[in-house]
Amino acid sequence: DSGVTQTPKHLITATGQRVTLRCSPRSGDLSVYWYQQSLDQGLQFLIQYYNGEERAKGNILERFSAQQFPDLHSELNLSSLELGDSALYFCASSVGGLIHETQYFGPGTRLLVL
Amino acid sequence: SQQGEEDPQALSIQEGENATMNCSYKTSINNLQWYRQNSGRGLVHLILIRSNEREKHSGRLRVTLDTSKKSSSLLITASRAADTASYFCATAMYNNNDMRFGAGTRLTVKP
Numbered sequence: 001d002s003g004v005t006q007t008p009k010h011l012i013t014a015t016g017q018r019v020t021l022r023c024s025p026r027s028g029d030l031s032v033y034w035y036q037q038s039l040d041q042g043l044q045f046l047i048q049y050y051n052g053e054e055r056a057k058g059n060i061l062e063r064f065s066a067q068q069f070p071d072l073h074s075e076l077n078l079s080s081l082e083l084g085d086s087a088l089y090f091c092a093s094s095v096g097g098l099i100h101e102t103q104y105f106g107p108g109t110r111l112l113v114l
Numbered sequence: 115s116q117q118g119e120e121d122p123q124a125l126s127i128q129e130g131e132n133a134t135m136n137c138s139y140k141t142s143i144n145n146l147q148w149y150r151q152n153s154g155r156g157l158v159h160l161i162l163i164r165s166n167e168r169e170k171h172s173g174r175l176r177v178t179l180d181t182s183k184k185s186s187s188l189l190i191t192a193s194r195a196a197d198t199a200s201y202f203c204a205t206a207m208y209n210n211n212d213m214r215f216g217a218g219t220r221l222t223v224k225p
Contacts, residue, residue: 002156033213043157043202043215056211090156099213100144100206105156 003027004106006091012112018079021109025072025093031055032074033094033103034066038087049074050097081113120203120216128224133190135219137203138183146179147204148188151218157202160188195225 003026013019025032034046036059045058049068060066063081068074078085088110092103120137127133137146145164149157163170163179163186170177176189190197200218207214 002158004156042217045213045215048211058212088154092157099211100147102147102159102162103157103213104159105149107156108154110154 002104002106004091004093004104006089006106006109008109009107010110010112012114013081014114015081015083017081017113018077019081019111021076021078021089021091021111023074023076023091023093023106025074025091026104029093029095029104030072031094031097031101032068032072033092033099034060034074034076035090035092036087037090037108038084041087043090046076048099055097056099078111083113086111086113120201120219122219123217124220124222126222126224127193129193129195131193131223133193133197133221133223135188135201135221137186137188137216139186139203139205139214139216140184141207143181143205143207145206146177146186147206148175148177148186149202149204149215151200151202153199160201190221193221193223195223197221198223 005024031050033048037043046060048056066076088108090108092105094101147162148160151157174191179186202218204215
């Protein structure tokens with residue numbers, strides 16, 4: 001158990017809909033990272049937040065957005081969903097703000113868009 | 115796009131044998147990390163090697179880094195059935211707030 005929690009574990013929705021994924025980092029970690037893992041694209045870094053502010057941006061679509069709240073939990077919002085958004089979404093956390101630090105991954109949310 | 119490329123894509127060995135996986139990358143890096151993922155589950159950090167290090171050990175794991183060849187290898191000695199998983203290398207590049215993962219090596223250890 002990494003100490004990172006994600007909810008929900010599974011999510012099934014329809015094209016065009018909007019969903020919110022939630023992540024709680026390990027106690028004491030200030031950074032939260034979001035990743036998407038799909039069969040065709042592999043594991044892709046989406047975005048990093050550090051202590052409430054956006055720190056780094058990867059291959060995140062404009063339809064996706066994230067935020068980190070004062071209690072350091074984070075939410076990833078996915079809107080206008082398409083079939084290709086079906087994937088495993090992971091959250092990770094680390095102590096500091098440097099992306100090359102060791103990251104601790106949550107169990108993931110499996111999203112299926114029908 | 116992926117920065118690291120692991121090979122082989124899949125590896126099947128008997129329990130007790132050693133497993134070697136390789137990772138190549140394209141640009142200068144700050145460090146290189148290896149992660150393990152059991153089927154459909156979160157990644158678990160195994161080991162981090164900095165760009166100024168050449169070799170690092172952790173238990174049954176040995177990682178080497180050759181920055182001139184832009185490659186790394188992960189050796190698992192005396193493998194166990196419980197080592198069955200996918201193994202990914204991840205690179206963080208200098209002056210670039212990005213973390214890139216390779217496509218992974220799927221290791222199967224037969225009891």
